[in-house]
Amino acid sequence: MEMIKLTIDNKIVEVEKGTTILKAARKIGIDIPTLCYFELCDMKIENKPGGCRICVVEINGRKNLAPSCITEATEGMVVNTHNIRVLNARRTVVKLMISDHPFDCLVCAKSGNCELQTIATKFGIRDIPYKGEKSTYRKDTSPSIIRDIDKCIMCRRCEMMCNEVQTVGALSAVNRGFKSVVAPAFEMDLEKSPCTYCGQCVSVCPTGALTEVDHSNDVLRALSDSKKTVIVQTAPAVRAALGEEFGLEPGTSVTGKMVAALRRLGFKYVFDTNFAADLTIMEEGTELLGRLNRHLSGDSSVKLPMLTSCCPGWVNFFEHNFSDLLDIPSTAKSPQQMFGAIAKSYFADKIGVKRNDMVVVSIMPCLAKKYECQREEFKVDGNPDVDFSLSTRELAQFIKQANIDFLDLPDEDFDNPLGESSGAGVIFGNTGGVIEAACRTAYELHTGKTLEKVDFEALRGMDGIRSATIDFDGLPLNIGIAHGLANARILLNEVRAGKSNYHAIEIMACPGGCIGGGGQPFHHGNSELLKKRASVLYQEDTNKTLRKSHQNPHIIKLYEDFLGEPCGHKSHKLLHTKYFDKSDEVSIHE
Amino acid sequence: MAINQARKLGLLGQNILGLKFSFDIELRYGAGAFVCGEETALIHSMEGLRGEPSFKPPFPSVSGYRGKPTNVNNVETFANIPVIINQGAEWFASIGTEKSKGTKVFALAGKINNVGLIEVPMGITLREIIYEIGGGIKDGKKFKAVQTGGPSGGCLTEKHLDTRIDYDNLVEVGSMMGSGGMIVLDEDDCMVSVAKFYLDFIVEESCGKCTPCRIGNKRLYEILEKITQGNGTMEDLERLKNLSAVIKDTSLCGLGQTSPNPVLSTLTNFWDEYLEHVTLKKCRAGQCKALLHYDIDPDICVGCTACKRCCPVNAITGDKKQAHIINQDICIKCGACEEKCAFDAISVKLEKRIHTEHGND
Numbered sequence: 016m017e018m019i020k021l022t023i024d025n026k027i028v029e030v031e032k033g034t035t036i037l038k039a040a041r042k043i044g045i046d047i048p049t050l051c052y053f054e055l056c057d058m059k060i061e062n063k064p065g066g067c068r069i070c071v072v073e074i075n076g077r078k079n080l081a082p083s084c085i086t087e088a089t090e091g092m093v094v095n096t097h098n099i100r101v102l103n104a105r106r107t108v109v110k111l112m113i114s115d116h117p118f119d120c121l122v123c124a125k126s127g128n129c130e131l132q133t134i135a136t137k138f139g140i141r142d143i144p145y146k147g148e149k150s151t152y153r154k155d156t157s158p159s160i161i162r163d164i165d166k167c168i169m170c171r172r173c174e175m176m177c178n179e180v181q182t183v184g185a186l187s188a189v190n191r192g193f194k195s196v197v198a199p200a201f202e203m204d205l206e207k208s209p210c211t212y213c214g215q216c217v218s219v220c221p222t223g224a225l226t227e228v229d230h231s232n233d234v235l236r237a238l239s240d241s242k243k244t245v246i247v248q249t250a251p252a253v254r255a256a257l258g259e260e261f262g263l264e265p266g267t268s269v270t271g272k273m274v275a276a277l278r279r280l281g282f283k284y285v286f287d288t289n290f291a292a293d294l295t296i297m298e299e300g301t302e303l304l305g306r307l308n309r310h311l312s313g314d315s316s317v318k319l320p321m322l323t324s325c326c327p328g329w330v331n332f333f334e335h336n337f338s339d340l341l342d343i344p345s346t347a348k349s350p351q352q353m354f355g356a357i358a359k360s361y362f363a364d365k366i367g368v369k370r371n372d373m374v375v376v377s378i379m380p381c382l383a384k385k386y387e388c389q390r391e392e393f394k395v396d397g398n399p400d401v402d403f404s405l406s407t408r409e410l411a412q413f414i415k416q417a418n419i420d421f422l423d424l425p426d427e428d429f430d431n432p433l434g435e436s437s438g439a440g441v442i443f444g445n446t447g448g449v450i451e452a453a454c455r456t457a458y459e460l461h462t463g464k465t466l467e468k469v470d471f472e473a474l475r476g477m478d479g480i481r482s483a484t485i486d487f488d489g490l491p492l493n494i495g496i497a498h499g500l501a502n503a504r505i506l507l508n509e510v511r512a513g514k515s516n517y518h519a520i521e522i523m524a525c526p527g528g529c530i531g532g533g534g535q536p537f538h539h540g541n542s543e544l545l546k547k548r549a550s551v552l553y554q555e556d557t558n559k560t561l562r563k564s565h566q567n568p569h570i571i572k573l574y575e576d577f578l579g580e581p582c583g584h585k586s587h588k589l590l591h592t593k594y595f596d597k598s599d600e601v602s603i604h605e
Numbered sequence: 606m607a608i609n610q611a612r613k614l615g616l617l618g619q620n621i622l623g624l625k626f627s628f629d630i631e632l633r634y635g636a637g638a639f640v641c642g643e644e645t646a647l648i649h650s651m652e653g654l655r656g657e658p659s660f661k662p663p664f665p666s667v668s669g670y671r672g673k674p675t676n677v678n679n680v681e682t683f684a685n686i687p688v689i690i691n692q693g694a695e696w697f698a699s700i701g702t703e704k705s706k707g708t709k710v711f712a713l714a715g716k717i718n719n720v721g722l723i724e725v726p727m728g729i730t731l732r733e734i735i736y737e738i739g740g741g742i743k744d745g746k747k748f749k750a751v752q753t754g755g756p757s758g759g760c761l762t763e764k765h766l767d768t769r770i771d772y773d774n775l776v777e778v779g780s781m782m783g784s785g786g787m788i789v790l791d792e793d794d795c796m797v798s799v800a801k802f803y804l805d806f807i808v809e810e811s812c813g814k815c816t817p818c819r820i821g822n823k824r825l826y827e828i829l830e831k832i833t834q835g836n837g838t839m840e841d842l843e844r845l846k847n848l849s850a851v852i853k854d855t856s857l858c859g860l861g862q863t864s865p866n867p868v869l870s871t872l873t874n875f876w877d878e879y880l881e882h883v884t885l886k887k888c889r890a891g892q893c894k895a896l897l898h899y900d901i902d903p904d905i906c907v908g909c910t911a912c913k914r915c916c917p918v919n920a921i922t923g924d925k926k927q928a929h930i931i932n933q934d935i936c937i938k939c940g941a942c943e944e945k946c947a948f949d950a951i952s953v954k955l956e957k958r959i960h961t962e963h964g965n966d
């Protein structure tokens with residue numbers, strides 16, 4: 016590996032050839048501000064258009080200042096990162112940016128977490144001498160995401176996420192000059208674009224230009240209505256990240272405190288989406304075995320591989336892009352929707368509450384879930400199975416507003432019966448987790464033997480596409496895993512071309528799975544943090560005595576008392592769904 | 606047509622001239638964006654992507670069109686090649702200056718007697734071009750400046766007339782060869798307005814990728830607009846200087862790095878004019894409408910009412926046979942009255958009118 020030496024601010028630093036000035040400077044603790052530059056190194060996600068020009072530095076012998084985020088360091092280079100010329104240029108550039116930005120910090124959803132605000136504060140900007148026209152665009156509200164593009168600084172991170180990481184192509188730069196902005200084609204509304212609501216654009220937007228639709232006011236209203244029984248479910252990935260919002264080390268599990276906080280917020284019952292994840296496994300696992308057995312017995316009408324269907328971002332993606340393959344995903348609803356369906360039938364009956372008097376709230380790491388719970392097919396007579404879906408960030412905000420001292424809370428347990436879960440339900444939040452959970456159950460149901468080693472290490476990790484062959488007692492089962500929709504597209508194109516030899520494929524829209532969901536606390540490009548969140552879930556799984564979904568006693572009871580058998584008649588009605596051909600809603604993207 | 610002929614003659618296409626070598630030409634039409642003159646932007650637009658530049662390196666010669674090494678040249682450059690092949694490199698090098706060889710095509714335009722495309726040897730002086738080839742300034746007016754290099758070039762003055770034109774010399778005096786545009790300006794041109802005109806174009810044509818060019822040029826334009834409206838301050842002039850310097854210093858591509866040139870070169874060469882606009886609210890060329898006003902000399906006016914009747918906005922009052930008065934708040938400075946007055950009582954005053962109690966100067 017070739018090393019080179021350069022001088023930055025009078026310090027000599029040795030770096031690998033090909034390193035940028037920015038990284039070389041960071042190596043010796045010199046902090047150069049950046050805005051458009053963005054990296055999630057473990058996922059190989061990188062945005063460096065070199066557009067914002069905040070990171071400029073002076074290089075001896077060069078006429079102009081150079082952007083440190085894309086300029087490679089070379090042997091003997093002499094760099095000045097903070098002299099007067101550089102500071103003046105940087106300040107001027109920030110002032111220009113602000114001169115075309117609304118002064119909305121007091122009412123902006125991003126305030127306190129905004130990278131532009133942070134830089135303005137750091138530079139001590141006190142006045143904007145460049146006054147003039149500001150660009151204004153109409154606000155665009157979709158079921159999940161709000162675009163307030165007046166606040167866009169054209170860093171193009173969202174564009175990179177949507178096009179390169181997700182290959183959705185909903186967002187790109189349009190118009191030119193002062194009028195240029197990132198928007199769906201023809202500046203249409205996001206709702207009319209191929210957007211999947213994965214929220215990855217929101218999770219990287221440095222400003223308040225892209226934010227989630229905030230439902231906490233609706234929840235507050237429901238909680239204050241004495242006629243309503245408000246119950247809440249929390250997705251697995253939430254407990255792995257919520258603590259970050261309260262200053263806890265990333266990787267701290269806050270399950271008990273989260274339950275305690277939700278009770279103090281006034282939810283009548285605090286349940287766990289993991290319970291519904293166990294239920295998903297029962298249904299999806301049974302469906303997989305059914306398809307597999309028919310396939311093995313030569314039934315050619317059975318399509319394999321079976322695709323998981325618990326990620327609504329992914330569901331949107333294949334309804335848009337792979338409508339010719341609508342018969343291969345599992346018909347099982349997502350855990351969020353299974354929970355809602357059971358809560359408003361089985362549980363509502365049990366506690367003697369009418370469906371319309373029950374409000375089901377979900378806390379999700381995800382923005383696509385906001386859209387999912389509004390889908391028509393998940394409503395009974397106009398009443399949705401899940402009323403409101405809040406993101407992890409919204410919950411944190413809610414807890415802070417209620418002046419609950421989160422760190423001081425005792426650890427409390429979920430309510431029953433919809434609060435008990437196995438370790439299999441917990442790992443749903445990680446990429447590979449759903450399929451691992453399914454394997455644990457499917458293995459035992461298929462072979463009738465006890466699975467001794469429940470950890471399928473081969474299915475874990477952060478590579479975008481992974482595959483493994485699991486030995487089902489002589490039957491080799493080929494499993495594929497993809498996270499990030501670009502990777503999903505690769506596997507799906509193989510399926511479409513008839514070149515796929517997988518039996519089952521797990522797909523999650525978000526890089527890392529739900530732990531990296533669009534509703535999680537902002538990671539600001541720190542991929543270590545995602546790995547720590549993943550380890551929380553694996554740890555929680557290991558700590559459980561019950562590790563397999565079909566062993567969850569409340570699940571067993573639910574089938575005995577109410578559902579009958581997995582994939583049976585009642586299950587089909589409540590726990591399964593169908594998919595729609597939405598290919599005409601998108602332009603073809605290949 | 607030329608391409609088809611060449612194909613028929615076997616000069617283009619598969620195995621040209623019966624050799625193993627294949628060579629073809631295909632014309633592509635762009636959407637007409639100025640920034641696509643920048644080579645990386647041009648390549649992106651050919652690839653079907655947004656026409657915007659990207660950071661170099663990698664240079665197109667290493668990784669260009671679809672990642673292949675790409676040679677980007679102007680038609681003019683390619684047009685020179687056959688001549689060089691036929692006449693030899695030495696012959697070509699004998700024309701021009703030490704560093705810029707050969708000839709250059711300029712588009713000569715503006716207040717000059719002979720306009721059109723001219724091909725001249727490098728090293729020729731501006732004076733030769735303007736007075737010999739161009740036949741001097743139109744209507745015998747006084748030469749003021751020549752703007753070279755297209756929208757992001759600079760304005761050169763009297764004192765540059767004997768500069769030998771080549772790539773380096775032009776840059777040295779604050780302009781550039783650029784697109785080979787050459788626009789001659791005379792005493793009737795206001796240099797602040799000229800700078801504003803070019804900035805207006807740049808604001809439209811910036812691709813919008815980088816902050817200094819996207820927003821900075823817009824702000825430059827707005828400041829110039831403010832000055833031509835008579836609202837400029839000394840701070841604005843300082844802002845122009847700083848902003849121009851930062852835009853040049855931090856922009857991503859050649860467009861932004863040169864876009865403040867019209868401002869900088871006019872600030873340097875025509876500082877007095879800027880000062881007049883800002884401090885005296887005066888435009889010596891009479892181009893900045895907001896800064897001038899029409900005035901009726903009461904000693905000459907016979908009260909014929911001709912002006913009153915022709916004023917499209919009824920700004921003129923006065924009884925028959927009495928001196929008339931123009932209400933400056935209503936006047937739109939169309940100049941119709943001045944033309945109409947048979948007694949030359951109406952004249953244009955270059956300073957912005959200072960309001961007094963009586964509504965007169």
Ligand code: SF4
Pocket residue numbers: 116117118119120121123124125126127129130131132166222223224
């Ligand atoms: S995006 Fe940032 S800077 Fe802009 S209003 Fe919101 S918090 Fe303030």
Ligand code: SF4
Pocket residue numbers: 160173176177181183184185186209210211212213214215216217
């Ligand atoms: S939510 Fe996902 S699909 Fe929609 S615009 Fe954002 S990145 Fe693209």
Ligand code: SF4
Pocket residue numbers: 166167168169170171172173174197216219220221222224225
């Ligand atoms: S919307 Fe946000 S992420 Fe997208 S370009 Fe604008 S500021 Fe950047």
Ligand code: SF4
Pocket residue numbers: 212213325326327328329380381382383384523524525528529530531532533
């Ligand atoms: S991976 Fe998880 S967080 Fe992301 S869209 Fe899918 S369900 Fe939502």
Ligand code: FES
Pocket residue numbers: 048049050051052064065066067068069070071082083084085
């Ligand atoms: S961070 Fe380097 S140009 Fe934006």
